[in-house]
Amino acid sequence: MAVPGVSRRAALCACLSSFASVRSRETRADEVADPNRCKLPQPGDLLVEAGVDVGTTPLKPADIGLQEVLMAWAFDPQMKVPRDGSRLNMVLLMRFDPATLGDAEKANTVDGVVGFSAICTHQQCPVTDWLRTAQVLQCPCHQSQYDPRHGANVIGGPAPRPLPALPLGLHNGVLGVAASFTDRVGGETQQGA
Amino acid sequence: MTRKATIGLMAFSASLLCGVSLGAAQADEMTSYAPVTQQRLENPEAANWLLYRRTYDGHGFSPLRQINGDNVKDLVPVWTFSTGVVEGHEAPPMVNNGVMYVTTPEMQVLALNAATGDLIWRYKERLPADLYQLHPTNRGVALWGDKVYLATVDARLIALDAKTGKEVWNTQVGDYKRGEYMTLEPLVVRGKVMVGSSGGEFGVRAFIAAYDAETGKEAWRFHTIPGPEDQGGDTWKSDAWKTGGGSVWITGNYDPRRNLAYWGVGNAAPWPGDLHPGDDLYTSSTVALDPETGKLQGYHQYHWNDSWDWDEVRAPLLINMQHNGQMIDALVHPARDGYLWVLQQTDNGIKYISGQPFVYQNAFKSLDPATGRPTYDPDHKPVAGKEVSFCPSLWGGLDWPSESYSDQTRLLYIPANDNMCGKMVGEKKQLIAGQLWLGADPESLKLVPRGDHIGELQAWDPATGKRMWTYPFQNQLFASVLTTGGGLVFVGGTNDRMFRAFDANTGELLWQQKTNSGIIGMPVAYQVGDTEYVAVQSGWGVDAQRIQTSLAQTSLKLDPAAVPQGGTIWVFALRRRP
Numbered sequence: 186m187a188v189p190g191v192s193r194r195a196a197l198c199a200c201l202s203s204f205a206s207v208r209s210r211e212t213r214a215d216e217v218a219d220p221n222r223c224k225l226p227q228p229g230d231l232l233v234e235a236g237v238d239v240g241t242t243p244l245k246p247a248d249i250g251l252q253e254v255l256m257a258w259a260f261d262p263q264m265k266v267p268r269d270g271s272r273l274n275m276v277l278l279m280r281f282d283p284a285t286l287g288d289a290e291k292a293n294t295v296d297g298v299v300g301f302s303a304i305c306t307h308q309q310c311p312v313t314d315w316l317r318t319a320q321v322l323q324c325p326c327h328q329s330q331y332d333p334r335h336g337a338n339v340i341g342g343p344a345p346r347p348l349p350a351l352p353l354g355l356h357n358g359v360l361g362v363a364a365s366f367t368d369r370v371g372g373e374t375q376q377g378a
Numbered sequence: 379m380t381r382k383a384t385i386g387l388m389a390f391s392a393s394l395l396c397g398v399s400l401g402a403a404q405a406d407e408m409t410s411y412a413p414v415t416q417q418r419l420e421n422p423e424a425a426n427w428l429l430y431r432r433t434y435d436g437h438g439f440s441p442l443r444q445i446n447g448d449n450v451k452d453l454v455p456v457w458t459f460s461t462g463v464v465e466g467h468e469a470p471p472m473v474n475n476g477v478m479y480v481t482t483p484e485m486q487v488l489a490l491n492a493a494t495g496d497l498i499w500r501y502k503e504r505l506p507a508d509l510y511q512l513h514p515t516n517r518g519v520a521l522w523g524d525k526v527y528l529a530t531v532d533a534r535l536i537a538l539d540a541k542t543g544k545e546v547w548n549t550q551v552g553d554y555k556r557g558e559y560m561t562l563e564p565l566v567v568r569g570k571v572m573v574g575s576s577g578g579e580f581g582v583r584a585f586i587a588a589y590d591a592e593t594g595k596e597a598w599r600f601h602t603i604p605g606p607e608d609q610g611g612d613t614w615k616s617d618a619w620k621t622g623g624g625s626v627w628i629t630g631n632y633d634p635r636r637n638l639a640y641w642g643v644g645n646a647a648p649w650p651g652d653l654h655p656g657d658d659l660y661t662s663s664t665v666a667l668d669p670e671t672g673k674l675q676g677y678h679q680y681h682w683n684d685s686w687d688w689d690e691v692r693a694p695l696l697i698n699m700q701h702n703g704q705m706i707d708a709l710v711h712p713a714r715d716g717y718l719w720v721l722q723q724t725d726n727g728i729k730y731i732s733g734q735p736f737v738y739q740n741a742f743k744s745l746d747p748a749t750g751r752p753t754y755d756p757d758h759k760p761v762a763g764k765e766v767s768f769c770p771s772l773w774g775g776l777d778w779p780s781e782s783y784s785d786q787t788r789l790l791y792i793p794a795n796d797n798m799c800g801k802m803v804g805e806k807k808q809l810i811a812g813q814l815w816l817g818a819d820p821e822s823l824k825l826v827p828r829g830d831h832i833g834e835l836q837a838w839d840p841a842t843g844k845r846m847w848t849y850p851f852q853n854q855l856f857a858s859v860l861t862t863g864g865g866l867v868f869v870g871g872t873n874d875r876m877f878r879a880f881d882a883n884t885g886e887l888l889w890q891q892k893t894n895s896g897i898i899g900m901p902v903a904y905q906v907g908d909t910e911y912v913a914v915q916s917g918w919g920v921d922a923q924r925i926q927t928s929l930a931q932t933s934l935k936l937d938p939a940a941v942p943q944g945g946t947i948w949v950f951a952l953r954r955r956p
Contacts, residue, residue, distance in 0.1 A: 236810055256810075272508040272555075272812065308465075310510060311813060314820035325814050326512060328927045328938075342927070343939070371507070 222270030225370060226259030226351055230362040232300075233260045233267055235275060241265065243359035246296035249280040254315045254322070256303055259362055273370050276351055277303035277312060277322070278360075279333050287335040293352040295360060300351035301337045302370045305329055307344040309372035322348075345373055408489070408498050408541045412475040414521040416568055420634050425905035427473045428521050429629075430563045431780060432902070435696035436631035438782035439861045440903035444910035445952060446864030450879050450889045452953045456911070457495030461486065461945035466515035467917025469563065470858075470900035471947060474521055477540075478904075480915065481516040481563075482945055485530050489543060492913075493906040495949060499543035506532050509554055510812065512579060515920050517629070517900075518563035520571060522591050529560035529573045535589055537571075547594035551575065556811045557582050563629045567639060567669040570597055574626025578644045578689065581621035581815040586630075586641055586665075588672060598672030602626060602643045602660050609674065610659035613682075618654035621809055623647030624661045628778055631693040632669070633707075636723065638676075639669045640696070640709070644689035648817025649772075650804030651685030652761045658683055662690045664711065664721075666728065676727035681715050681752055685760045686741065687772040687816075688714040694721060695783050695790070699841045701731060710840045712736055712781050712792045714774030719750065720840060734843060736836060737775035737796040738828070741768050762804035762817070771800030771825055773925060777856065779871065780900065784861035787882045789846055791859045791867050792836040797829035798854070798925075825928040835859070835869060837885060847885035853929065853936060856922035858900040860912070868912060870897020873926055873941050877901070877914055877948065893948055896941040898922045909951050917945035 231243040235256040249255050257276045258267040268274045283297040290299050303311050310326035321330040321340050329342030337348035349370055354363035414428055422428050424441045431438040445453060461467065465483040471492075472479040478492040485505055489498040505511075509532055519526040519538075525546060528536045533552035538545055551573060552558030557580025565572045570588040577584060587599040602624035604611040614622065623646050630641035646654050646661040659677070662684040666676040680690050694709035701708065701722070709721040709728065716739035720731040730750035735742075741759060742752040758768040773795060781792045803822035809815045833855025837846040857871025866888070867880040875896050879889040896918030903912050918941040930938040 236808065256813075272510060308511060308514060309508075310512065313814060316821045318821060323820060325816075325820060327923065 219266065219270060221261055221264045221266050222268055224268055225274055225366060226268060226276060226362045227261070228362055228364055229262070230259035230268070231262055231356065232257045232276060232278070232360045232362070235269070244278070245359050246280065246298045249278050249298050251280050252315065252317065254279055254313060256311070256313070272311070273304055273309070275303040275311060277301045277348070279315070281334055285334055289336050290334060293350055293363070295353050295355045298353060298360060299333055300353050301333065301348040302351065302366055304370055305344060305372060306346045306348060307342070307372055312348065408477065411477070411524055411541045413524050414474060419566070426475065427470060427902040427904050430470060430518060430565070431629070431631070434632040434634060436693060436780070437695060437785060437861075438780055438859060439785050441785070441863040442903045442905055442910045443863035444905070445862065445866065445903070445912065447866060447881050447888060449952055450864070450866060453879070453889055453891070453912070453950045454953045455891070455948055456951045457949050459488070459490060459495050459497070459947040461488065461915075461917070461947065463945050464919065464943040465917065466513070466919035466922070467899050467915035467945045468515045468920070469518035469915060470902045471913040471915070472518055472521060473902065473904040476906045478913070479519050479521070479526055480947055481518050481528065482915075482917070483514045483516060483919075485516070485528070487519055487526065487528055487538065487543065490947070492904060492911065493909070495947075501528075501538055501543045506554065511559075512814065513559075513561050513576065513920050515561050517561055520564035520566045522566040522569070522571065525591065527564045527566065527571050527591070529562055529564055531559045531561060533558045533560055533575065535560075535564065535571065535573055535594065537591070537594060549589060549594040549596070551587060556580070560627070562627050565630045565632065565639065566591060567632050570669050572630065572639060572669065574641065576625045576627040578623035578625035578647050579814055579816055580812065581623065581647050581809045582625065583620060583622060584625040584644070586626050586667065586672070588669065600667055600672040600674065602665070604659060613657040613659040614654070615656040616654065621647060622654060622658060622661065625689070626691060628691040628693070631696055633696055633723065637668065637670075638666045640693040641665050641667065642689070642691040642693045644691045645687045646684040648807070648815050649685060649687050649802070650760045650762045650817050651683040653804070653806055653817055654683070656683060662688055662715070664690065664694055664709065664728070678721055678728040678730065678750075680711070680713050680717070680719060681742075686715070686768055688774050689778075690714055691778060692780060694719070695781070696723075697783055697840060699788070701841065708840065710783070710790060712776050712790070712794070714777060715739070715741070716770045716775035717742070718792075718838065718840075720843070732843060736792060736838070736845070737794050738769050739775070760802050760804050760818070762806045765801060765803045765822060767799060767801040767826060769799035770795065771798050772802075773798070773921060777921060779856060779898070780858040782859040782861040782867070783840075784867075784882055786861070786863055786865065788839070788841070789882065790838045790840050791861060791882070792838065793855045793857060793859050793869055793871055794834045794836050795832050795854055795856075796834050797827060798832045799826040799828060800824065801826060825925070825932055827929065827932050827934055833872060835867070835880065835885070837882070849880060849885045849887065853934065854922065854925045856925065857898050860901040860903060862903050868901045868914070870899065870901070870914060870916070871922070872896070873936070875916070875941065877916070891950070894942070894946045895944045896922060911949050911951050913947065913949045915945065915947050918943060
């Protein structure tokens with residue numbers, strides 16, 4: 186399993202992910218990336234569910250459970266690949282009663298579905314936890330908390346800024362990316378290149 | 379071996395090497411270096427700190443005695459060094475004949491003049507941009523020959539030239555994208571560099587592996603979770619072994635006489651036991667491996683079907699001590715499960731001697747007197763779909779920080795957390811490789827304090843099983859312990875940023891110093907020239923901070939931001955009197 190001599194540059198450039206891969210074999214951190222998979226969500230992309238058995242079926246608003254977190258990848262409809270090459274590309278989707286959303290969200294949502302970068306702005310852990318009682322998103326690493334109804338503003342914990350939003354649109358009945366992330370994706374510590 | 383500096387401190391040198399950036403004006407050059415041999419590791423000089431716990435037996439004891447109970451009040455900082463990074467600074471400053479090697483978060487190694495604090499070289503590589511660091515820390519470099527060895531959070535083992543910091547080889551050990559990572563200091567035995575993989579919260583199937591110190595070539599790999607055909611594989615009653623955890627993230631100990639490396643193995647994954655039915659070997663166990671081959675020579679599982687996130691990753695201390703009128707080769711382990719276990723090395727493997735709680739524990743109802751196997755109280759064993767409370771909490775009676783055994787007082791010093799229970803609702807979730815996979819509803823994870831304090835520095839006589847003294851702290855205690863021949867016990871670990879020294883016999887607090895941040899690092903003692911030094915890193919983060927945040931949500935109402943972030947190496951010596 187050891188790969189002596191693998192260069193640091195190869196590892197840094199390798200953003201092809203093993204998780205949520207639609208390829209038939211597993212890939213590793215030291216493999217070279219497909220540049221289309223490495224890109225952050227692009228306008229015109231569709232969205233597919235992230236998970237072990239991710240397919241290529243674009244998500245519809247109704248696929249997002251009310252007040253449930255769904256992790257997704259942007260999907261390049263031309264090349265037909267998910268942009269799962271880097272964990273930093275991951276998208277967090279939630280659906281709320283539209284009447285409960287702030288004004289900024291209403292402009293960027295479809296049928297109450299909001300999209301944000303899933304990457305905590307503190308130390309880059311995935312923000313995966315929805316605390317129903319407190320009605321906040323929480324990062325499992327350092328307990329930073331965000332309000333997804335109001336710009337993913339920081340409610341508590343060490344995160345320095347809100348989660349970047351991903352404006353959404355509707356394309357032929359399925360969710361699509363309307364514009365790029367509204368802010369830089371990632372944490373305070375600038376890892377990598 | 380002379381203690382005079384084998385490094386020649388020459389003028390500023392500012393070349394940039396691959397993966398190495400020398401610091402600015404203070405950078406010195408090392409002209410000679412004392413190679414680290416097996417003989418030196420087995421019989422380390424008193425002046426040095428060459429292994430994670432200084433000696434292969436894991437005692438964390440320095441025989442140095444210049445600093446003692448009579449004069450420790452005159453202990454003062456003699457130099458500090460800002461590491462330039464934040465988060466958990468947990469590594470012991472390793473010292474070899476006047477050269478100090480310190481690791482920090484963000485894959486950094488610093489080589490310093492141990493007497494002056496002047497920088498000799500700095501190794502700092504960029505980590506992958508998409509790395510998910512659940513535990514942004516590192517616990518030190520291993521020393522062997524003319525190299526130092528760094529295990530990284532992106533699952534690489536890297537050999538550096540001890541004199542220059544230049545990379546000699548760089549081997550991929552695991553796949554960080556699947557949640558495999560490393561934070562431990564490697565253990566070197568006879569030219570084999572042994573490491574273990576973390577990732578118990580990511581559903582990995584963990585391992586211990588050894589690499590040739592010269593070439594970086596893998597020599598062997600031992601999976602801590604056996605497959606169905608392996609010995610112990612029948613203790614997994616489902617396919618859960620494929621993602622069963624068993625991570626290894628603290629340096630092992632070694633018995634040269636029996637040529638056995640003892641390693642601790644972490645929790646089963648995910649946390650609730652009903653999601654991985656069976657005893658689940660070798661999770662929450664000590665395993666004894668032949669360092670030449672990686673073959674299993676013995677094991678002891680402290681608790682079966684782990685359901686509490688009670689890693690037992692610290693290897694037991696090897697203590698030659700009295701038991702029933704005879705000297706035995708004991709293995710002593712104050713466990714995360716809250717029990718103080720005493721085992722015995724025998725020619726037929728590991729034998730159970732005794733077990734007793736050192737903190738309040740409500741999960742075990744009894745122990746089998748022959749084997750030590752616990753029976754459980756089902757009301758305090760987490761399962762999916764039900765809120766369960768249990769004591770101690772998932773951080774246990776003692777998490778990863780190391781206890782210390784004084785070869786002088788023959789007492790064991792445990793940095794314990796008592797009166798800190800927890801509760802959770804187990805949750806069955808699909809594993810997504812590389813994503814956190816706890817098996818618990820995140821909203822249900824709570825700490826429940828009880829009693830009037832939490833932290834305790836405890837002194838035990840392992841031969842008699844008696845607790846000799848206890849020093850209480852109001853909140854959590856989360857740092858490793860150093861004992862010295864000066865009759866002292868050093869420890870940080872509290873959220874008031876203090877570093878403290880205690881009388882090893884009485885537990886009397888003799889000295890304390892407030893530092894820049896909180897200390898979760900491992901203190902060491904060493905000598906250069908005629909001077910004894912005590913060194914420790916101050917840099918709060920990782921689980922000490924998580925406990926702080928969790929206790930903020932309890933009746934204790936701690937301020938989650940009370941401990942400032944920052945990383946600094948502190949070095950102390952006695953104030954010179956005119």
